[in-house]
Amino acid sequence: xxxxxxxxxxxxxxxxxxxxxxxxxxxxxxxxxxxxxxxxxxxxxxxxxxxxxxxxxxxxxxxxxxxxxxxxxxxxxxxxxxxxxxxxxxxxxxxxxxxxxxxxxxxxxxxxxxxxxxxxxxxxxxxxxxxxxxxxxxxxxxxxxxxxxxxxxxxxxxxxxxxxxxxxxxxxxxxxxxxxxxxxxxxxxxxxxxxxxxxxxxxxxxxxxxxxxxxxxxxxxxxxxxxxxxxxxxxxxxxxxxxxxxxxxxxx
Amino acid sequence: xxxxxxxxxxxxxxxxxxxxxxxxxxxxxxxxxxxxxxxxxxxxxxxxxxxxxxxxxxxxxxxxxxxxxxxxxxxxxxxxxxxxxxxxxxxxxxxxxxxxxxxxxxxxxxxxxxxxxxxxxxxxxxxxxxxxxxxxxxxxxxxxxxxxxxxxxxxxxxxxxxxxxxxxxxxxxxxxxxxxxxxxxxxxxxxxxxxxxxxxxxxxxxxxxxxxxxxxxxxxxxxxxxxxxxxxxxxxxxxxxxxxxxxxxxxxxxxxxxxxxx
Numbered sequence: 399x400x401x402x403x404x405x406x407x408x409x410x411x412x413x414x415x416x417x418x419x420x421x422x423x424x425x426x427x428x429x430x431x432x433x434x435x436x437x438x439x440x441x442x443x444x445x446x447x448x449x450x451x452x453x454x455x456x457x458x459x460x461x462x463x464x465x466x467x468x469x470x471x472x473x474x475x476x477x478x479x480x481x482x483x484x485x486x487x488x489x490x491x492x493x494x495x496x497x498x499x500x501x502x503x504x505x506x507x508x509x510x511x512x513x514x515x516x517x518x519x520x521x522x523x524x525x526x527x528x529x530x531x532x533x534x535x536x537x538x539x540x541x542x543x544x545x546x547x548x549x550x551x552x553x554x555x556x557x558x559x560x561x562x563x564x565x566x567x568x569x570x571x572x573x574x575x576x577x578x579x580x581x582x583x584x585x586x587x588x589x590x591x592x593x594x595x596x597x598x599x600x601x602x603x604x605x606x607x608x609x610x611x612x613x614x615x616x617x618x619x620x621x622x623x624x625x626x627x628x629x630x631x632x633x634x635x636x637x638x639x640x641x642x643x644x645x646x647x648x649x650x
Numbered sequence: 651x652x653x654x655x656x657x658x659x660x661x662x663x664x665x666x667x668x669x670x671x672x673x674x675x676x677x678x679x680x681x682x683x684x685x686x687x688x689x690x691x692x693x694x695x696x697x698x699x700x701x702x703x704x705x706x707x708x709x710x711x712x713x714x715x716x717x718x719x720x721x722x723x724x725x726x727x728x729x730x731x732x733x734x735x736x737x738x739x740x741x742x743x744x745x746x747x748x749x750x751x752x753x754x755x756x757x758x759x760x761x762x763x764x765x766x767x768x769x770x771x772x773x774x775x776x777x778x779x780x781x782x783x784x785x786x787x788x789x790x791x792x793x794x795x796x797x798x799x800x801x802x803x804x805x806x807x808x809x810x811x812x813x814x815x816x817x818x819x820x821x822x823x824x825x826x827x828x829x830x831x832x833x834x835x836x837x838x839x840x841x842x843x844x845x846x847x848x849x850x851x852x853x854x855x856x857x858x859x860x861x862x863x864x865x866x867x868x869x870x871x872x873x874x875x876x877x878x879x880x881x882x883x884x885x886x887x888x889x890x891x892x893x894x895x896x897x898x899x900x901x902x903x904x905x906x907x908x909x910x911x912x
Contacts, residue, residue, distance in 0.1 A: 426724070426725050426728050426772055426776065427685075427725065427771075427772060427775035427776045427779060428688065428689065428697075428768070428771030428772040428773075428774065428775040428776070429728075429768070429771075429772065430689075431689070432686075432689050432690055435689065450801050450803045450804060453803050453807065454803050457803070461864060461868060462860060462861060462864035462865075464803075464806055464807065464810065464864075465810060465860040465861075465863045465864040465867070466857065466860040466861075466864070467807060467810075468806070468807050468809070468810020468811050468813075468814065468860070469810065469814055469856040469857065469859055469860035469863070470853070470856050470857070470860070471807065471810070471811045472810065472811045472812075472813075472814040472815045472818050472856065473818055473852045473853055473855075473856035475811060475815055476815060476818045476819055476822055476852060477849050477852060479819070480845055480848070480849070500849075504853070512804070512807065513807070513811070516804065516807055516808045516811055517811070519808070520808070520811070520812060520815075522779060523779060523782070523783040523791070524660070524783050525721075526721050526722055526724065526725055526776050526779065526780055526783075527724065529775060529776065529779060530681075530682075530685055530775075530779055531685055531686075531689055531775065618842060621842055621846070622842060622845050622846050622849060623849075624846070625842070625843060625845070625846020625847070625849070625850070626846050626849040626850045626853060627850075628846075628850075629846055629847055629849075629850030629851075630850045630853050630854060633850065633854060634854050634857070637853070637854065637857050640857070
């Protein structure tokens with residue numbers, strides 16, 4: 399339980415003392431022990447492999463698919479650099495969105511995992527956010543959980559007949575929530591070795607995430623993704639059609 | 651512009667010096683092996699030696715330690731937090747205690763040791779990654795990954811993403827300034843709406859650019875396949891010497907990493 403308290407205290411202090419930009423979804427280099435490094439890489443590899451297969455298949459069918467996926471990947475990377483202002487415990491802080499919900503809507507969940515993996519590699523190397531040994535863990539939380547939850551949230555919202563704004567909103571919110579849940583699970587699993595309770599640790603770390611700026615960020619990212627979807631639909635509806643996103647004109 | 655400060659540059663990797671001249675395959679093998687040692691080592695001095703060596707190597711190529719510190723700011727904060735919080739919460743034997751506003755805080759020996767171990771691993775690992783990133787361009791990295799049998803699709807996608815991140819950042823930066831100048835960020839709600847418009851424009855421009863790029867590439871005869879702008883020379887004597895260097899270095903590091911200090 400001491401480890402659990404330690405982890406919670408680390409996150410809490412980090413959020414309180416960081417008054418500029420908050421980066422919380424990346425697990426930094428050196429935090430995960432070897433067994434978990436291997437486990438998270440093993441979990442992520444099948445998803446990446448399917449993502450590669452899907453890109454290859456689409457590339458054969460549509461010549462322009464690869465530049466499109468690369469460009470949208472770059473756009474989502476840039477989107478994830480937006481300094482979104484969030485009112486949090488530490489006053490007016492800025493945090494950056496995950497962007498995986500949006501990339502899952504635009505590219506599909508498996509390709510989104512691949513794009514997130516590449517984005518995380520670039521971030522780990524050139525921004526020192528995350529790490530190379532924690533890449534598998536970060537792909538699991540941001541790429542896999544973020545993309546699939548965002549994608550299914552969008553689809554379910556569409557089935558429920560919601561407007562495009564709300565579909566985008568739920569995709570943004572749910573993908574963020576699942577990303578933080580994934581990070582909490584990964585950190586929560588670390589206390590099991592020391593006899594701590596996994597569920598309690600995960601719940602408490604997730605609680606700290608939500609109580610600080612990240613809880614607000616989830617909602618803000620949802621609103622921004624909703625606005626983006628509506629803006630693209632109004633200005634260039636053909637883009638959404640080209641990407642295979644079904645829209646109902648009445649519901650926007 | 652705020653968010654551009656968090657982005658990156660490869661201007662150091664474009665310079666000509668002894669570290670950028672080292673073959674990317676050698677650098678990749680070293681970084682991966684040393685990261686594995688860093689994770690496994692029970693002795694914090696191994697991780698800290700990686701940190702000091704990385705700083706020393708960068709000094710030899712005239713990269714200011716401030717650049718390294720700036721790159722490592724967040725991991726450093728994590729490492730210090732780990733040290734302090736573990737010191738306060740873990741262990742029984744009190745090392746030093748002090749009073750803050752009537753609240754007695756005691757740093758424990760075991761907690762400090764454990765915090766130093768974790769913090770050392772963070773700093774050692776990140777410093778190795780930063781050293782690699784500051785001396786390797788993305789084209790070299792792609793060529794190295796290709797040598798390691800990374801699928802072409804991943805390399806192509808990574809090349810595209812990296813190539814256009816900078817252009818899209820420039821475009822977003824221009825729109826962001828324009829929005830700000832026209833009171834688009836006057837209130838919190840307006841800021842969020844402006845971000846929606848900015849994100850939407852980003853998607854539209856990315857798709858338009860993708861269409862133009864694919865047409866231009868098709869016109870130049872591109873039919874798919876890996877786009878490498880950097881080709882690796884066959885492994886030479888220097889590279890084999892470097893590879894054999896790690897064969898001698900690894901057992902030493904494994905031995906040193908196995909010695910428990912506490």
